[in-house]
Amino acid sequence: MFERIAIHGWLCWALYLLAAGVTLTSESHRLCPQPCRCNTMLLEANCSDRQLNTVPDSLPQNIKLLNLTRNKIKTLVQQQFKALPQLLHLDLSDNELVFIEVEAFLGLQNLINLRLTHNHIKIIPVGAFAGMPKLKSLDISDNEILLFLDFTFCDLPALQYLTAVDNDIVFISHQALTGLTSLEELHLDGCNLTAVPTQALTQLSRLRSFHFYRLGIATLPNYSFRNLDYLKELVISHCPWLKMISGNSLFGLNLTSLTITHSNLSAVPYIPLQHLVYLVFLDFSFNPITYIHGNKLGGLLRLQELRLVGGSLLCIETGAFRGLSYLRLLNVSGNLLTTMEIGAFQSVDTLRTLGLDNNPLECDCRLLWLARRRPNLDFGGNSLTCATSVHFHGLNFLDLEEDELSGLLTCRHPRILNRKSQETRVDQGHTVMFYCTAEGDPAPSVTWLNPQLKPVSPTGRIWVLSNGSLEIRYAQPQDSGTYLCVASNAAGNTSLPVSLHVQAFPKSSRNPSRLKGWFVPQGINGNQQLPFDFKTLLVAATIGFISFFSSVSVCFIFMFFWSKSKGQIKHTATIAYVPRSTMTSGKGGSGNHTETSRFTMKLI
Known part of the structure; x- marks a missing residue:
């Protein structure tokens, strides 16, 4: 009897579970909104490209992926997704x-990935x-x-990847982040930032x-990335105004990868790179850099790739x-190089990949080492053609035989x-x-070389002209x-x-000395006097008189107009004065007679 009751109970429970499963399945199908397509196996609701104006209601509560792309949704209200x-x-x-x-996303306590790209959001x-x-x-x-x-x-303590490019950001508050x-990874657009x-x-x-994309400044200032102790990769790209990297702009960083591309750098920033001893990857592509100077990159001891x-x-x-003992990839394609000499490298034994295509190469003995190392080098499948050689013009010289x-x-x-002496x-x-x-x-x-066998400086009184001539000005x-x-x-060198x-x-010479382009009078500190130049004196006096007369005239004109602007002006003035007393005396007496005189003057 008890066994029957137990079996009956188990059967009822099984039937209940089956019915519940059917109900849940049908409920899941029923809850999928009409415009959407739901996959109960993948727990996915796809409402893409359905001309929706709002987030649809009655979505299956157990879905793990919701696709609402390419619709017309304009606003996300508070607790929009609380049922998911x-x-x-x-x-x-x-x-x-x-x-x-x-709190539009309040309730999505398990959400891992959120995409809001290609919208019209202005402020978050x-x-x-x-x-x-x-x-x-x-x-x-x-x-x-x-x-x-x-x-x-x-409110995002677990966020690891943040991408905010192609926006119009003009200001980032100090506590925004x-x-x-x-x-761990941040992609930021700074086209309208001033710092x-x-x-x-x-x-x-x-x-x-x-x-960091589209940075809108001309100079990367010192200490721009302080306190980023864990930063390993820095990418600065598409900054057409960026011309200079300050000496301490990268101070405090221990980068392994640095990229500054599509900018306006005219020279390799050697000083900011000096302390980056852990750098492995370096990319300065698409900058108008003209030279890579010798003995400037030796501090990058671990560098393996340079582009x-x-x-x-x-x-x-x-x-x-020199000093780059681990360099294995060099890509300088698409430049104006005429050659690549073996002396540029610390050792070519470590080099595995070389990009040298699209350069106007002069095929001569300087590239012979390159041809001989063809089996050990990867040229990326690109051909190396010679722009100036008659023998190789338009041909890939790497295809030719060794002999x-x-x-x-x-x-x-x-x-x-x-060679004439x-x-x-x-x-002098x-x-x-x-x-x-x-x-x-x-x-x-x-x-x-000067008489001390030292190279002559390209500037100064003794210098080398662009045509190779030596000029010594005002010889001493x-x-x-x-x-x-x-x-x-x-091939070598020769000298003359x-x-x-x-x-x-x-x-003992007391006569004035004339140098080419110079005149030096002698005897200024001795007994000899400088000659008197009447013409110069006359010109100087005339200039001085004209300057004085002009100044006085300006003063009078100024006083005239100033007096005109002062209220009621009397244009005449009467002045009374007492002349010296006239003494009338005779032998028998004396007498005084005083007269007062007046005169009128006109004011201008």
Whole structure:
């Protein structure tokens, strides 16, 4: 009997569960709004592209993914999604959202991913993101957001990824990012910012990756990213006004990856890079950088990848990568390079990938090392063509055989054309010019050494002109000696000595000395006097008289107009005076007679 009762109970419970399951399934189907498509297996509700003006009601409470993209929703009201506690992913992209009320997402305690891209949001009120304690990813790109107020994101303690690009942000409050204690990656658009939001960024103590787009400043100031101790990746991109990176702008960072692309840097910022000893990846592509100078990047001990694509590189100097023992990828394609010499590298044994295409290469002996290392280098599938070589013009020289390359990739030793002995004697003060013209393949560079065998400075009284000539202006006795013209290229060098002897002025000379372009009078401190120049004196006196007369005239004119502006003005004045007493006396007596006289004067 008890067994029957037990069996009957189990059967009733099983039937109840089955009925409940059927009811739940039918209820789930029934609760899916008509415009949407629900998948009970994937727990997904797809309401995309349904011309919805509001978030539909009666959505299945157990769904984990809700797609509301490409609709016409304009407002999210308070507790809009409170009936969806199991929701993990919510996408509201490509709507017409203008306003989000406070606590609009309250109740989504399990939400992980929220996308609000391609809308018309201008301001996010404080408290709009309340009620999402587990949110990890937030994308508010492609809106019209103007500013971030204090504590805008304070309700998102678990947020790890925040993307806010393609907005109109003009101001970020100092406490706007407070509360993002778990944020690791930030993508920010700063096209209308007038300064780096340094104070706001200091709140992001765990930030590891920062992407800054369209920064609207010309100089990256010092200490822009202070207190970001965990930052490893910094990307600054599409900043057409950015011309300079201040020396301490990256101070305090221990970056492993630095990217500054699509900007206006004309030189590699060597000083800001000096302390980045952990840097592995460096990218300065699409900047008008013209030179990579020698012995400037040696502090980047761990650098493995260097990219400078689409720039204005004219030359990579010898020793440019000296100290970079781990460099394995170099991409300088799309520049103005004519060659790539082996002397630029610390060691080519570590190099694995080289991008050198789309450069006007001169195929000569300087590229022979490159051809011989073809089996060990990856050129990215791009061909290397020669722009100036008659033998290789338009051809990929990497496709040629070894014996052909050895015979064609050659250089011609430099030769100084006019080797006639140059010995010059001049008096002190004259300008002297020495000429040195050389030819070779490739075209040799010309340098000059002074009598102490030190390179002549490109500026100053003694300098080298752009055509290779040496100019000594206002020669002095100490300039005397032998100067050496050195012409060099990849095939070697040659030299030509020239001699200069400068005759000093005799110490007993009292006559005025005339230098080329200068006149120095003598005897100023002695007995000899400077000659009297009547013409100069007359001109000076005339100028002085004219200046004095002009000043007095201006004063009189000013007084005249000033008197005219002072109320009732009397244009005449009567002055009475007593003249000296007239004495009338005779022998027998004396007498005094006093007269008073008057006269009238006209005032102007």
